[in-house]
Every structure is written in C-alpha cells, then in structure tokens.
Amino acid sequence: MTAAARAQDDRDLVAAMAAGDSTSALSEIYNRFGGMVMAVLYRIMGSRAEAEELLQEVFLELWRRAPTYDPTRASVSTWVVTIARSRGIDALRARQRRGGGRHQPVEEAPLMQAPEHERPDERMATNQRSQRVREALAELSDVQREALELSYFGGMSHREIAEHIDIPVGTVKSRIISGMKVLRTALAAQGGLQ
Amino acid sequence: MTTDRDRFEELAALCAAGAATAVEQRALDALILADPIAMAEYREFCEAGALLAEALPRESPPAQVLDPVRHSIQTTSSRGGPQSPPGPGHKSPAEVIDLASRRLRRSAVMTTASVVATAAMALLWLRERDHNSELREKLAIESQLREAQVARERTRNAQLTGELHKASRHVENLSKWVDFVQTPQLSLATLSGDDGPTVKIFIDPEKRRWLVFAYELPSIPEDRDYQLWFISQQEGPVPAGVLQRRPDRTLEAEITIPADLFDIQQAAISIEKKGGAEEPTLDQIKIIGPL
Numbered sequence: 001m002t003a004a005a006r007a008q009d010d011r012d013l014v015a016a017m018a019a020g021d022s023t024s025a026l027s028e029i030y031n032r033f034g035g036m037v038m039a040v041l042y043r044i045m046g047s048r049a050e051a052e053e054l055l056q057e058v059f060l061e062l063w064r065r066a067p068t069y070d071p072t073r074a075s076v077s078t079w080v081v082t083i084a085r086s087r088g089i090d091a092l093r094a095r096q097r098r099g100g101g102r103h104q105p106v107e108e109a110p111l112m113q114a115p116e117h118e119r120p121d122e123r124m125a126t127n128q129r130s131q132r133v134r135e136a137l138a139e140l141s142d143v144q145r146e147a148l149e150l151s152y153f154g155g156m157s158h159r160e161i162a163e164h165i166d167i168p169v170g171t172v173k174s175r176i177i178s179g180m181k182v183l184r185t186a187l188a189a190q191g192g193l194q
Numbered sequence: 195m196t197t198d199r200d201r202f203e204e205l206a207a208l209c210a211a212g213a214a215t216a217v218e219q220r221a222l223d224a225l226i227l228a229d230p231i232a233m234a235e236y237r238e239f240c241e242a243g244a245l246l247a248e249a250l251p252r253e254s255p256p257a258q259v260l261d262p263v264r265h266s267i268q269t270t271s272s273r274g275g276p277q278s279p280p281g282p283g284h285k286s287p288a289e290v291i292d293l294a295s296r297r298l299r300r301s302a303v304m305t306t307a308s309v310v311a312t313a314a315m316a317l318l319w320l321r322e323r324d325h326n327s328e329l330r331e332k333l334a335i336e337s338q339l340r341e342a343q344v345a346r347e348r349t350r351n352a353q354l355t356g357e358l359h360k361a362s363r364h365v366e367n368l369s370k371w372v373d374f375v376q377t378p379q380l381s382l383a384t385l386s387g388d389d390g391p392t393v394k395i396f397i398d399p400e401k402r403r404w405l406v407f408a409y410e411l412p413s414i415p416e417d418r419d420y421q422l423w424f425i426s427q428q429e430g431p432v433p434a435g436v437l438q439r440r441p442d443r444t445l446e447a448e449i450t451i452p453a454d455l456f457d458i459q460q461a462a463i464s465i466e467k468k469g470g471a472e473e474p475t476l477d478q479i480k481i482i483g484p485l
Contacts (some may be wrong), residue, residue: 009229022264022267025259026263026264027260030259030260032258034255035252035253035254035255036247036248036250036252037253037255038252038253038254039247039250039251039253040247040250042253043250048253051253052255052256052259054261055255055256055259056259056263059259059260060261060263060266060267061270063263063267072237073233073237074237074240074241075241075244076227077244077248078243078244078420079242079245081244081248082240082244084247085212085247089212103300111238116352124444131251133245133248134222134249136242136245137245137246137249139338146350147213148211148243148246149246151211151212152211152212152246152247153246155212156213157213157214157215158208158213158215159213159215161213172213173204173208176207176208176211176213177204177207177208179202179205179207179211179243180207180208180211180239180243182208183242183243183245183246184239184241184242186240186242186245187238187245188238188239
C-alpha cells in the first residue's frame with residue numbers, strides 16, 4: 001500500500017467511526033496509531049502507567065471527535081497526534097497543579113521502529129515513513145530539537161522554555177521557528193502531505 | 195523589519211510546536227480564518243510538528259484497551275453503528291482489565307476513604323461535643339456549689355460581722371465601765387421601785403456624766419420609751435434622755451448633765467411617748483428616789 005493509499009485508508013476509517021463503527025474501524029485505527037499514541041503519552045508523562053490510563057481516554061475521544069474530523073485541515077496521523085498530545089499535556093498540567101513534577105523526557109531511544117504486530121505491507125509503509133521522519137529530524141540542530149521537545153512534549157510556551165533553560169525569549173522563539181521551518185521543508189521535499 | 199509574512203510564519207510555527215501563548219494562538223486563528231492559503235500553510239506546519247511524535251520509538255499499547263472504550267461508547271454515545279458479535283476470546287466489559295473501571299474503583303476507594311475519614315471526624319466531634327457537654331454540666335454544678343458556698347460564707351460573714359459589732363459594742367461598754375471605774379470620785383446611787391425594779395446610777399461628778407442601768411422594769415409598748423428625769427430643786431423635772439434596751443432586757447443610758455444644772459436632788463424614770471417628752475407624765479413614773 002502506498003503512502004497516499006494508506007492516508008486515504010486512514011480517512012475512510014475515521015469516516016467509518018463517524019458513521020458509528022465502533023468495532024472494526026476503531027480496532028484498525030487502534031492498530032495503526034495505538035503504538036504512536038502510547039509513545040506520545042509516554043514521552044509527555046514519563047510514566048507508562050499514566051500513559052496507559054490516558055491511552056483509553058484518547059481513543060474514546062478519537063471516537064467522539066471522528067464526526068468533526070476535517071481531512072482538509074490535517075492528516076489522520078496528525079489529527080490523532082494532536083488529540084493525544086492535547087490529552088497528555090492536560091494530564092501533565094493537572095499533575096503539576098497537584099504538585100507533581102514537570103515534563104521529564106524519557107531516555108532517548110532509537111527513532112521509530114515498526115511494531116511487531118503490523119502486517120508486512122503496513123510494516124513497509126511504517127518503515128518508509130520512518131525513513132522520511134528520520135531524514136527530516138536529522139536536519140534539526142541540538143538546540144532546535146531541545147526547544148521543540150520542551151514545547152511539543154513538555155507543553156511549555158516559549159516564555160516558559162526561556163525561563164527553564166535560562167536563555168532569552170527571542171532566542172527560544174528563533175530556535176522553535178527555525179526548527180519548524182526545517183521540518184516543514186524536509187517534509188515537503190520528501191513528498192509532502194498525503 | 196518584520197513583515198506580515200514573517201509574522202504569520204512565526205505564529206504558525208509557534209502554534210504548531212505548541213509553544214505559542216494564548217494571545218498568539220488567537221492572532222493566528224484570526225489570520226487563517228478567512229485565508230485558505232494561510233490555513234493550508236498552517237496545516238503544513240502542523241504536519242511537520244507531528245513528525246516529532248512520529249519519530250518517537252513506538253510503545254506497545256496494552257491489550258484490550260478498546261473493550262472499555264467500546265463499553266463507554268455503548269453507554270454514553272448516541273451514535274449507533276454496526277457491532278461485531280462477541281468472538282470466542284471475547285470478554286464482557288466487566289471481565290476485562292478495565293483501566294477506566296480501575297480509575298473508577300480508585301475513585302470509589304478515595305470516596306470511601308473520604309467518607310470514613312469524615313465519619314471518623316464526625317464521631318470525634320460528637321465525642322468531643324459529649325465530653326464538652328459533660329464538662330459544661332460539671333462546671334455548672336461546681337459553679338452552683340461555689341455560689342452556695344459563697345452564700346454560706348456571706349451569711350457566716352454577716353453573722354460574724356454582727357457578732358463583731360456586738361462584741362465591739364460590748365468592749366465599748368466595758369471601756370466606758372473601766373473609764374467610769376477609774377474615776378476617783380465615782381459614786382453609785384440605787385433607786386428601787388415598788389414592784390422590784392432597780393436603777394443603778396454611776397455618777398462621775400468631775401466630768402458631770404451618769405451611767406444608768408435599770409433592771410426589771412416591765413415591758414412597754416413599742417411606741418413608748420422609759421425616760422430618765424433629773425429633778426432639781428429649782429428647775430423641777432428636767433429631761434435627761436430615754437433609756438435604751440439591751441439584749442439582756444436591761445435598760446441603760448449614758449447621760450451628760452447640762453452645764454447649767456447644779457442642784458440635782460433626785461432622779462426619776464417614767465413611761466413616755468417614743469423619743470421622750472418635755473414634761474413627765476406623773477402617773478407613769480415608775481421609779482423615783484434621792485441620789
């Protein structure tokens with residue numbers, strides 16, 4: 001399955017969920033994105049137990065928001081990541097309000113690997129995307145990566161990041177903006193959006 | 195110089211990275227709302243940001259997460275749809291490891307703990323209230339006992355004060371006696387009545403004073419007094435004062451002789467109106483005799 005066909009397949013699954021399919025469509029969405037959602041939640045919370053608890057909420061929310069999914073505004077993958085990240089950041093802030101710690105990145109691990117349970121064609125697609133993402137992220141400098149990590153997974157605004165790593169706000173904004181432009185350019189160069 | 199284009203890219207990049215403030219997010223929303231091209235560009239930033247998530251090493255999701263999700267969908271969602279029949283390995287929502295239920299159970303445990311804690315505090319409060327009530331009753335009883343004790347003490351003090359005053363008066367009388375007895379020219383005159391009354395008059399000629407004691411005079415109405423009279427050869431009867439009754443029923447009087455009265459020959463006691471009279475009532479004279 002090509003990336004474009006797979007993207008269309010994703011959209012069809014969301015449309016099926018929107019139509020009320022809570023079995024096969026939901027299961028397939030889970031199979032495709034469960035590992036990534038779990039990774040995002042784990043990266044945000046730094047705790048597998050908390051990530052597992054949130055995982056269920058994320059998929060329930062995906063089901064509920066499926067009727068409002070707009071394919072012109074985001075790919076299914078980005079839509080799923082956005083919802084997962086939003087849930088994770090909310091939970092992280094709630095934990096911080098209760099006196100818990102801030103975002104603590106888990107130890108760096110190798111970039112994306114295809115889950116063992118994926119079918120061969122899915123595995124191939126995943127590996128293709130993995131390659132693309134690896135190449136895109138390789139374009140980032142360490143300071144850009146750090147700033148993006150803290151904002152995307154730490155839920156910090158540029159001002160909070162500036163306080164956190166003790167550098168000027170302008171520098172933080174500059175790193176984030178330049179990092180995002182790097183990613184955007186890399187994404188476009190490798191085929192862009194599906 | 196920052197152009198609108200630069201500003202848009204800045205806002206889009208910050209928002210897509212999740213680093214924008216609420217003000218910046220609203221500014222971007224305003225920019226892309228009516229501009230499909232800007233909307234598309236923002237989408238590209240969002241897709242680029244999602245690469246950060248896609249780059250993460252996959253985490254194996256726990257098994258059977260979807261069962262409780264489906265259970266929630268069935269119980270809360272109004273959206274219908276085809277439902278697959280339960281397979282051989284299907285477990286009912288109650289049988290699966292249900293994270294939501296686990297959280298609910300945790301919540302229930304917390305609620306129970308909260309209720310138990312509240313009940314314990316209520317019990318402690320009730321015990322404390324009872325204890326306070328007992329203390330208040332004890333204090334009230336002790337207060338009543340103290341008040342009764344104080345009342346008794348006051349009564350006793352009043353009695354003692356009365357006795358002290360009595361004793362003081364007695365001492366005062368004794369002092370007068372001593373004072374009289376110590377007078378070198380002290381003389382005593384005794385008058386006797388017909389039915390047994392007797393009057394003793396101690397006379398201090400130096401200080402011109404008399405100390406008079408009358409015994410066994412009959413009782414008289416409350417509106418009457420026994421009155422002592424000096425009987426002078428020239429002046430006739432001169433009022434000397436009324437006698438005061440003592441607790442032992444003796445009558446007494448301490449008299450100072452008027453400075454212009456010198457030839458007192460006799461003394462007499464008569465019953466007169468309360469407070470005394472200017473002239474003696476002759477038929478009421480009970481004792482009369484020479485000094």
